Amino acid sequence: MKELNCLGMKCPLPIIAIGKEIRSINPGETIRLLSDDPASELDLRAWARMTGNQVDVKSPNEFLVTKSKVD
Template identity: 45%
Template sequence: MTGEVDLDARGLRCPLPVIELARLARDLPPGRTLVALADDPAAEADIPAWARMRGHTVTLERRGAHTAYVVVLG
């Protein structure tokens, strides 16, 4: 994974991490990768569910107190 972070949602609570990620993704082309950092436990269910509904793929990387969500837009 690259060092690029598109969204630092650490400290934001549900549903803000997924709302902000969806806002960023809205105007981007398929194939673009977004990296979001979040520490809200609800994001672990919310972000993959949102990605699935939109046809995106997502992988999670645990990094201590937060998780990096790597989303490839479909």
């Protein structure tokens, strides 16, 4: 599983980073995203709704992002 470390990054950089990185994986694959920005969970949920991908919140700073559709 790919890992994307966005600890210390402020909004919207973690979302921009996952938006870039998601292109590098295939549908069904998952990226482990680490982010401690207070907006990350909220914006990842909104990002998932808008882009059709899935986000699983493992802990306040850890998210599993699964690509759900072809680019």
